[in-house]
Amino acid sequence: MKNIDNIKLDPTQVLVLGFAAVILVGALLLNLPIASIDGKSIGFLNALFTSTSAVCVTGLVVVDTGTYWTAFGKTVILILIQVGGLGFMTMATLFAIILGRKISLKERLVIQQALNQNSLSGLVRFTQYILIGTFIIEGIGALILSFTFVPELGWSKGIAYSIFHSISAFCNAGFDIIGGGVSLMPYVTDPVVNFTVWALIILGGIGFSVIVEVANLRKFKKLSLHSKIVIFMTCLLLGIGFVSYLLLEWNNPNTIGDLSFGGKLMASTFQSITPRTAGFNTVDTSQLTTASKMLTIVLMYIGGSPASTAGGIKTVTMGVILFTVITEIKGREDTEIFGRRLTRNIVNRSLTIGVIGMAYIIISTMLLTITDSGFEFIEVFFEAASALGTVGLSLGITSELSALGRIVIIFSMFLGRLGPLTIAFALARQNRNSKGAIRYPEEKIIVG
Amino acid sequence: MKNIDNIKLDPTQVLVLGFAAVILVGALLLNLPIASIDGKSIGFLNALFTSTSAVCVTGLVVVDTGTYWTAFGKTVILILIQVGGLGFMTMATLFAIILGRKISLKERLVIQQALNQNSLSGLVRFTQYILIGTFIIEGIGALILSFTFVPELGWSKGIAYSIFHSISAFCNAGFDIIGGGVSLMPYVTDPVVNFTVWALIILGGIGFSVIVEVANLRKFKKLSLHSKIVIFMTCLLLGIGFVSYLLLEWNNPNTIGDLSFGGKLMASTFQSITPRTAGFNTVDTSQLTTASKMLTIVLMYIGGSPASTAGGIKTVTMGVILFTVITEIKGREDTEIFGRRLTRNIVNRSLTIGVIGMAYIIISTMLLTITDSGFEFIEVFFEAASALGTVGLSLGITSELSALGRIVIIFSMFLGRLGPLTIAFALARQNRNSKGAIRYPEEKIIVG
Numbered sequence: 001m002k003n004i005d006n007i008k009l010d011p012t013q014v015l016v017l018g019f020a021a022v023i024l025v026g027a028l029l030l031n032l033p034i035a036s037i038d039g040k041s042i043g044f045l046n047a048l049f050t051s052t053s054a055v056c057v058t059g060l061v062v063v064d065t066g067t068y069w070t071a072f073g074k075t076v077i078l079i080l081i082q083v084g085g086l087g088f089m090t091m092a093t094l095f096a097i098i099l100g101r102k103i104s105l106k107e108r109l110v111i112q113q114a115l116n117q118n119s120l121s122g123l124v125r126f127t128q129y130i131l132i133g134t135f136i137i138e139g140i141g142a143l144i145l146s147f148t149f150v151p152e153l154g155w156s157k158g159i160a161y162s163i164f165h166s167i168s169a170f171c172n173a174g175f176d177i178i179g180g181g182v183s184l185m186p187y188v189t190d191p192v193v194n195f196t197v198w199a200l201i202i203l204g205g206i207g208f209s210v211i212v213e214v215a216n217l218r219k220f221k222k223l224s225l226h227s228k229i230v231i232f233m234t235c236l237l238l239g240i241g242f243v244s245y246l247l248l249e250w251n252n253p254n255t256i257g258d259l260s261f262g263g264k265l266m267a268s269t270f271q272s273i274t275p276r277t278a279g280f281n282t283v284d285t286s287q288l289t290t291a292s293k294m295l296t297i298v299l300m301y302i303g304g305s306p307a308s309t310a311g312g313i314k315t316v317t318m319g320v321i322l323f324t325v326i327t328e329i330k331g332r333e334d335t336e337i338f339g340r341r342l343t344r345n346i347v348n349r350s351l352t353i354g355v356i357g358m359a360y361i362i363i364s365t366m367l368l369t370i371t372d373s374g375f376e377f378i379e380v381f382f383e384a385a386s387a388l389g390t391v392g393l394s395l396g397i398t399s400e401l402s403a404l405g406r407i408v409i410i411f412s413m414f415l416g417r418l419g420p421l422t423i424a425f426a427l428a429r430q431n432r433n434s435k436g437a438i439r440y441p442e443e444k445i446i447v448g
Numbered sequence: 449m450k451n452i453d454n455i456k457l458d459p460t461q462v463l464v465l466g467f468a469a470v471i472l473v474g475a476l477l478l479n480l481p482i483a484s485i486d487g488k489s490i491g492f493l494n495a496l497f498t499s500t501s502a503v504c505v506t507g508l509v510v511v512d513t514g515t516y517w518t519a520f521g522k523t524v525i526l527i528l529i530q531v532g533g534l535g536f537m538t539m540a541t542l543f544a545i546i547l548g549r550k551i552s553l554k555e556r557l558v559i560q561q562a563l564n565q566n567s568l569s570g571l572v573r574f575t576q577y578i579l580i581g582t583f584i585i586e587g588i589g590a591l592i593l594s595f596t597f598v599p600e601l602g603w604s605k606g607i608a609y610s611i612f613h614s615i616s617a618f619c620n621a622g623f624d625i626i627g628g629g630v631s632l633m634p635y636v637t638d639p640v641v642n643f644t645v646w647a648l649i650i651l652g653g654i655g656f657s658v659i660v661e662v663a664n665l666r667k668f669k670k671l672s673l674h675s676k677i678v679i680f681m682t683c684l685l686l687g688i689g690f691v692s693y694l695l696l697e698w699n700n701p702n703t704i705g706d707l708s709f710g711g712k713l714m715a716s717t718f719q720s721i722t723p724r725t726a727g728f729n730t731v732d733t734s735q736l737t738t739a740s741k742m743l744t745i746v747l748m749y750i751g752g753s754p755a756s757t758a759g760g761i762k763t764v765t766m767g768v769i770l771f772t773v774i775t776e777i778k779g780r781e782d783t784e785i786f787g788r789r790l791t792r793n794i795v796n797r798s799l800t801i802g803v804i805g806m807a808y809i810i811i812s813t814m815l816l817t818i819t820d821s822g823f824e825f826i827e828v829f830f831e832a833a834s835a836l837g838t839v840g841l842s843l844g845i846t847s848e849l850s851a852l853g854r855i856v857i858i859f860s861m862f863l864g865r866l867g868p869l870t871i872a873f874a875l876a877r878q879n880r881n882s883k884g885a886i887r888y889p890e891e892k893i894i895v896g
């Protein structure tokens with residue numbers, strides 16, 4: 001008789017099954033009549049959709065979170081977001097450690113035991129460290145947000161709003177309880193909400209290890225290659241997004257055209273940050289110019305940084321592809337970034353993640369044009385990219401999707417959240433022992 | 449005083465300037481009042497558009513070729529197509545020889561002098577060989593097509609139609625003189641037209657060296673790696689296209705839904721072949737399902753094979769990317785195709801061409817949404833991909849584009865035709881002398 005202890009799961013299987021289990025529990029809870037304000041069950045497919053969207057920190061919704069769910073329902077969603085966002089970030093960071101990525105200084109001190117001894121106590125302490133850091137950041141975020149929400153909505157509702165949106169922002173979840181499907185549009189020119197949400201989104205989407213390194217080292221030159229690429233690509237994408245949205249939307253009266261100069265700057269900044277897979281919006285996404293929509297699709301595909309709460313193929317993956325192109329144009333054989341050479345493994349892995357991500361968006365877009373033929377092409381293309389990147393922005397079709405279309409989106413959110421990491425991990429593990437010729441100093445980075 | 453002989457041009461500069469000169473001469477000729485049936489000049493922008501489309505063998509048209517142009521105008525267009533298609537194929541094949549690609553057997557015998565001695569006479573003889581081969585194939589094509597066109601249209605018109613469409617098909621130009629913008633739709637179930645045009649498109653788009661090799665060797669195993677990849681990828685793309693179009697359009701009454709079973713098979717085959725950048729169509733492209741349109745965009749982006757009359761990033765470029773992904777998933781460090789290892793150079797070069805091509809389609813799509821905001825997104829997306837791939841298929845917006853939109857498309861066609869080859873050549877030249885570690889047998893191939 002086979003002992004159950006003999007069934008060994010590798011870490012990626014644990015991750016996938018663990019997330020599936022949390023999603024299922026969430027769906028069962030949200031399916032309860034007490035979760036809905038009208039006292040009737042929402043039905044399993046919609047409960048599953050909402051639970052998947054929350055655990056995968058996507059933010060696509062088939063019902064308006066603020067007005068449809070009871071306090072119980074909203075609490076379940078908030079817990080699912082926190083478990084999903086935090087759990088994924090922790091697991092991804094642990095994976096990076098397992099893979100032996102170079103970890104530096106303070107980070108190294110904290111997790112040395114986990115690294116060297118692979119002991120349970122070390123891993124537990126490391127996880128505690130991430131947990132505490134997350135709660136501190138989310139707590140500060142909620143505190144600052146309360147300066148806007150409490151005067152406007154009173155103590156109890158104001159505090160609830162502050163906590164919900166702080167967690168949702170840091171976890172890059174994009175769920176809001178403002179009501180009416182307007183996301184953060186009422187606060188398009190509110191500096192408190194803007195600056196706080198920007199900071200939370202960027203911190204959540206940049207990865208735990210980068211935050212620790214930057215907090216301890218402060219100098220760009222001393223950072224690990226991984227952190228350098230993350231910071232460079234994040235700044236590059238934010239810069240391109242900001243300038244492009246400002247120019248493309250300048251005269252659009254349905255988005256930023258009627259705002260003051262400062263309002264235009266603020267709204268364009270928000271718009272450039274949110275495709276780093278946050279999913280909040282302060283202008284009506286469906287009213288963007290077509291060029292802005294296309295740009296948003298590209299930015300959503302790229303997404304945030306590895307081992308963070310963000311989705312997409314990841315900034316580092318795109319950075320490796322970008323630098324390979326630049327190095328190739330310069331006529332060098334090896335991909336070179338910031339004075340370091342990347343192994344062929346990393347380049348091929350990045351290419352693989354990029355190609356699979358793009359193929360999946362194309363195929364799911366085609367499926368959606370068949371299951372939901374009534375929508376415009378860009379609407380389903382945008383929705384498919386948003387789901388795979390776990391972004392949560394939408395041109396407004398989510399609640400009108402057919403049952404089959406919802407199932408496609410559920411799969412996309414799940415694969416979009418777990419796919420790049422598990423692919424990268426599986427590829428990294430099997431490549432781990434292959435030896436390359438030693439030429440210039442090499443440095444490992446996380447992609448996907 | 450500087451001697452004019454001292455100004456040295458590298459081969460890519462000769463190619464780019466040569467094509468620009470031919471386009472300009474063509475535009476001046478088509479701008480003449482005697483080129484237009486109404487006796488008035490078409491205007492320089494439209495003449496330039498038509499000349500660029502012909503020389504770059506694209507097939508996008510702002511006026512209906514069959515009804516707008518006089519016999520003089522049509523003759524000019526046909527000459528531009530022949531010069532463009534043949535000139536490019538010859539130049540690209542010569543480039544491949546200059547780069548020292550492994551050439552085999554008969555091919556080697558023919559061009560040995562050009563290869564080893566780099567003598568003018570060798571190159572001239574080689575060029576003659578391509579010229580003769582082209583005229584034989586086009587002549588046979590015209591002869592077979594005349595069995596349909598002569599009975600239908602009488603001797604003089606029938607022969608003119610046969611020659612024009614044979615050349616247009618072999619050069620993957622996509623221009624037709626059927627009239628009324630219907631392309632080959634009247635012949636959707638005509639076996640003579642179908643089989644002949646299929647053969648001409650595939651032969652033109654597969655590359656001269658592959659034709660020579662296959663004709664001489666006949667056995668797949670003995671072919672060069674380049675030919676193996678070309679044949680494999682061509683079959684793969686044709687297979688995917690055929691099955692997908694058949695399924696996606698089966699019930700579409702506006703395309704193949706009302707055809708007999710045989711007609712459905714024939715139309716789906718044609719539809720799968722034409723994005724190999726031919727640009728003819730036997731069903732109304734604008735009536736395809738959205739999923740089929742998306743698939744066509746992907747196939748147009750990939751395009752035909754290197755050193756042929758076809759456009760796109762090329763089958764070999766896509767093949768290298770595809771096999772790198774497969775090899776990476778299998779856990780091998782080197783990209784392996786058909787028992788051969790590819791150098792990192794080739795992989796990086798393919799990645800570079802793929803990324804630049806995609807970036808260009810995205811940027812030109814965004815520009816077109818600004819210059820021509822009245823169209824649907826998929827219409828301009830499709831047009832941008834068609835122009836860059838020099839395909840010539842359109843959802844019907846070409847003649848309605850604004851002046852700025854036409855300029856965008858003119859640039860796209862020019863870059864789409866010369867870009868991948870010149871990029872690949874420039875990259876290949878500078879990488880040529882870099883040494884890689886010798887591990888498994890390597891074999892060079894042409895990408896772009």
Ligand SMILES: [K+]
Binds near residue numbers: 058174278390392
């Ligand atoms: K999100």
Ligand SMILES: [K+]
Binds near residue numbers: 505620621
């Ligand atoms: K064409």
